[in-house]
Amino acid sequence: DTGVSQDPRHKITKRGQNVTFRCDPISEHNRLYWYRQTLGQGPEFLTYFQNEAQLEKSRLLSDRFSAERPKGSFSTLEIQRTEQGDSAMYLCASSPRAGDGANVLTFGAGSRLTVL
Amino acid sequence: AQSVSQHNHHVILSEAASLELGCNYSYGGTVNLFWYVQYPGQHLQLLLKYFSGDPLVKGIKGFEAEFIKSKFSFNLRKPSVQWSDTAEYFCAVIPPMNYGGSQGNLIFGKGTKLSVKP
Numbered sequence: 001d002t003g004v005s006q007d008p009r010h011k012i013t014k015r016g017q018n019v020t021f022r023c024d025p026i027s028e029h030n031r032l033y034w035y036r037q038t039l040g041q042g043p044e045f046l047t048y049f050q051n052e053a054q055l056e057k058s059r060l061l062s063d064r065f066s067a068e069r070p071k072g073s074f075s076t077l078e079i080q081r082t083e084q085g086d087s088a089m090y091l092c093a094s095s096p097r098a099g100d101g102a103n104v105l106t107f108g109a110g111s112r113l114t115v116l
Numbered sequence: 117a118q119s120v121s122q123h124n125h126h127v128i129l130s131e132a133a134s135l136e137l138g139c140n141y142s143y144g145g146t147v148n149l150f151w152y153v154q155y156p157g158q159h160l161q162l163l164l165k166y167f168s169g170d171p172l173v174k175g176i177k178g179f180e181a182e183f184i185k186s187k188f189s190f191n192l193r194k195p196s197v198q199w200s201d202t203a204e205y206f207c208a209v210i211p212p213m214n215y216g217g218s219q220g221n222l223i224f225g226k227g228t229k230l231s232v233k234p
Contacts, residue, residue, distance in 0.1 A: 003159075004159075023186060026136065031219070031220060033220045040226065041224075041226055041227075042120075042208070042224025042225050042227050043160070043206075043218070043222070043224050044224070045221045045223075047168060048220050048221070050219075055219070055220050056218055056219070059221075075188075080227065091159075093126050093158070093220070095220060102168075102219065102220075103148055103165075103210055103219070103220060104165060105162075105164060105220060106162075107152075107159050107160040107161075108159055109158070109159040110159065
């Protein structure tokens with residue numbers, strides 16, 4: 001499978017716990033994006049990386065949210081001290097760096113978070 | 117607030133009916149426009165996109181969309197739907213930079229669920 005892979009597909013946690021999601025982009029894609037989707041809404045942009053550089057993070061929802069892409073390949077999204085309002089689908093996407101394709105995102109299947 | 121609006125929350129059609137899903141956005145200037153589809157149990161997939169040029173864009177599976185700048189619209193159409201088109205459809209926009217647009221920052225509408233009866 002050469003698509004965008006996300007793990008785990010579903011995470012159930014208790015309020016106050018930390019959770020981490022992993023995303024493996026399409027190998028030839030330099031850019032990686034995180035989105036969040038809540039019930040009845042479209043996806044909402046959170047942050048993006050070009051290689052290992054995080055070029056936009058102002059839309060991360062709070063300082064409990066952080067993302068890394070240390071070697072410019074896979075990325076992790078961590079949520080600390082989870083709250084029930086964090087329950088959502090967390091989507092990862094990737095795109096090539098250059099040309100029109102740079103704005104054409106390929107999405108993964110998502111990681112669904114349920115906070116009890 | 118600047119936004120993307122999809123007019124219909126849920127559309128129910130019979131097979132062979134024609135489809136038009138509305139999408140309006142509220143950003144002036146140059147925008148990049150997309151329609152994504154999410155089939156049941158699957159991930160978001162790109163249906164079609166508009167960056168520039170011919171405002172009538174053809175996508176996969178017989179879908180097309182028309183960009184009408186004066187109406188700030190990008191409606192999705194298909195002449196004859198099939199049961200397999202049952203899915204949720206999302207319109208998305210990358211706004212101009214002066215509206216906070218940035219690389220890969222797609223602003224999505226809330227989606228329209230399409231149910232096609234066999």
